[in-house]
Amino acid sequence: MWWVMLGGSAVLAGLVFVLLALAFRRRDRGRGGERTASGRLWIGGLGLAMPVVVLLALVGYALTVGIGTLPTPDPRAVEVRVNARQYAWDMVHPGGIRTQNVLHIPAGRPADLVITSSDVIHSFWIPRLAGKMDAIPGHTNRLRIVADTPGTYRGECAEYCGVGHKDHNFTVVAHDAAGWTAFTEGAR
């Protein structure tokens, strides 16, 4: 996705800049008399048709990718409730295991996070695993994340939430199957 957009952007920017430079180069060739440019070519073709094609393709692609990340019902998913506040993250895992600023999830299985806030607006973000989801007081949002490999990941608050915003961070621990069992067993 990213590389497609970057490449496409580079090509388009290059096109505009080359046309701009050539406009100045042409001046030097010193042809006399009035010249007219074709409105059909410049405006209809380059201005209208080209971006329509490019953008429609891009929107269609992005929507399809977006649908894939939606939390569709999945029997394998685990659900963790996340509550944000100034300036901590409280998690409630399956089996009622509570932690603060550390989120435990099984690797290779979808985890659905049910996110809300008890004071101001925060935003839950694990840069390496998924996009953001805002934590809004009075509303709950669902975010699905999947960690393919076990390990620790850094998470942070991505919506400005006050004086302690920059240190409003948390860690994510993705367990392998055995580790996850041990974690959930630990509850009893």
Added chain:
Amino acid sequence: MIMLLRLTAGLIGWAAAFCLIYALHGLGCAGGWNMVPFAGLSVHRWTLLAAWTGSLLATLVVALILNRRRTTPLDRAAAALGWVGVAATLITFAPIAIVPACA
């Protein structure tokens, strides 16, 4: 005044469609219409599809009316904007056909 109306008619059509469909979508999700099945799809999606089709027809009629006079540059601009209204209605609400409604 008439000229200004001609210039904006197509886009006003799109804006009206936007208000209608966005409101229906929000009300439907809040009222649980998406859970009520009807003829293979949900009531919610049928409602949205109907609103979309209706808006398309309305903007199309506007565009055809505007298209009948193309003498001055502004007439042509108005006609073009009529088609912009149709195209914008078609594209903006295309997610109705392909995207889950309330997730």
Added chain:
Amino acid sequence: MSALKRHQDLTAIWGNEPGWRGYLRSVNHSDIGKRFIVAAFVFFAIGGVLAMLIRAQLATPRSAFVGPEVYNQLFTMHGSIMMFLFAIPMFEGLTMYLLPKMLGSRDLAFPRLSSLGWWCYLFGGTIIVLAMLAGVAPDAGWFLYPPLSGKTYTPGINSDVWLLGITFVEISAMCAAIEITVSILKLRAAGMRFDRMPIFAWYLLGTAGMMVFGFPPLILGSILLEVERAFGWPFYSPELGGSPLLWQHLFWLFGHPEVYIIFLPAAGAVSTILPVMARTRLLGYGAIVAAVMALAFLSFGLWVHHMFTTGIPHMALGFFSAASALVAIPTAVQIFAWLGTLWQGRPEMKLPMLYLVGFFIVFVLGGLTGVMLAMVPFDAQAHDTAFVTAHLHYVLVGGFVFPMLAAAYYWLPHITGRERVMRVGEAAFWLIFIGFNLTFFMMHLTGLLGMPRRIDTYPEGMGWTWLNLLSSVGGFLQAFGFALFLIDVVLQIWLGRVHRRNPWGATTLEWAMPIPSTTYNFASLPTVTTRDPLADDPDLGVALARGEGLLAEARHGWRETLAVDMTSGTPEHVAILPGNSWLPIATAAMLGGFFLMMLAGLYALAPVFLVGTVWLGWRWAWTNGTRGDVGMVPIGGGQSLPTSFEAPRTTGWWGSVFALAASATLFASLLFGYAFLWTIAPNWPPPALIPPSLVVPLLAIAGAAAAGIAVRAGRMPIVLGGHLAIVAALILLLTTTPGPSTHAYAATSAALAAYGLFHAGLAAIMTGFVMARAKAGFHSAARATEPRILRLWSDHGAGAGAFIALLLVLPGWFA
């Protein structure tokens, strides 16, 4: 009459009194426009200093230059100042200065309104900057999201400063929007049909139209938040049925169009300057008009793209994502029209052109990152990182500051009448251009490396250190560049040689006058037959100065200009504009008193200033008109026209239409809020509803019907009675409404009732005014403008009042 005598006569009518008195009372569009430009540049410098402090803080990891409390004020104020006190006033100033000159008119439609806007802007901006110096500046981000900006989490007056100060400044934006719209539609040169208007006027028409519909949601949102903070009405508090998301909707419903409100005037400057620099005509006039209209509309359909991560259903995101992509197309049409124009002509690398090239490069890059951000999955990653900061600076600086710098160099000779000295402008360009790209290109990278916005320090070892340092160096380069620009302007004013007319060989009317311009612009008004009047007749300016155009005679001390039929440009009547006055500054000071009382928490005293404002408004309107019929007056060329005293559709009537359109938008936003909270917010249904009542709706509907019929029959006492009945019905309704601080339902209901009360009460006052004026002899069969204007306000007040009375009792009926 000699040209010199005519100049003296017209100057006596249009000029200012000497000294401070003249300064404070001036309503002249050139004066006001220049003041806006200078003040906006001062605020730009203040905002720039804040930016330098931010970059100084972020230059190294773990910086201890300022703490988070100060840093939060810094970035909040940087954004707010640049948006509200620099960008919008800057284009307003440029427009006020240029527009009448380009349209072949002597002033804008409502000169006193321009002056009122100026004083509101100056006072509001001063309040905000003084608050910053006192250390109580807003600190909740420039978009002030509640609950963070609410009373619980920001107990000081920081947020109040923003809400009240910015709303005060918005008054000036609304004044400008109405003024610009009506001036473009009505006050043009004879023969200037719609399709002969300079392209700049089309851009401004689009911009002003967007402001009429775009600002009311923000004004409403600010009022609601201020009322929540001051009186505890829980519009945004979820525990009492409010929702913080309502603020986000209202804010971005304004905030996204705002981007185009800033971009369109700058693009208009590009479309004006570029063909002159390329010594050709603009390619695709009709296509550009269509693109401007499309942008003006489509940009209202994408506000939610600032809220992609708030958990809104994916289908709705799809609508906004598609609209966000669509809006790029009219922009692309313009870019390629400009490129085609360059290909068609023989471009010269004069200084304005250099800045336009800078605009092309920066803006195209910003547009492309914008398309990336419009894609939901990518946005979810990049949202609220430095990538977004980089994108928005590329768009805003590329799309506004670079064209404005080009415009500054293009139109400066018009303002100063002088040539520039040396080549300081080129040096400034390279400093700004290189500095800008160094700063913000690096921020794309830091953003992609995961650096969030709005953090005051960051640890080492994240890979951000070097990039941040480079950004800071670039920032300081830019600052030097802008300082050099300022020096260049000052040098030109002091040392520049006097310039001949029309130095660039332009074809638009603003160059058909001596430079620097006179107070009255044109000694006589031009008649145009094409889009490029100066190309047809390069000596038009001299002919006009000799009095060969229309309205060449100075008479009765009237400030005369021509009002035309909006489509065909046929002369319709002679608009007689008001002269210098204390009223604008007095009204602005009265409003300032109201805002200061609110800020100080002296809520009991605030209404006193509102009453004072109404009184001044009454005086304001009373100074219009005459007590005797004037009849037709000659305008030259053997033609005669009625004056604005006796014309059926005056600028005042059109101004009322757009003012009511803005108010109706505010009302629609409030209705949206009511419906939104009802369906989306938590903790509904409310504990108590307004009890069902028959008396309230029946009284209001009867009053509305009486007012509506009587206003058409000219029976003013009945109109007055009708509006008083609506007022009574709504007060009765308010007495049965549950306490507004108990639940968002009661709060929004009370806000709706207050809207109805305001408009019915206003209509009642206006009816009283019209009755008093008729008694004093200001009205006759010919002089019937004021009753016509009253009809608009009366109908709106009656319709809104009856609708609200009915709407608010309905839930009680169905429960």
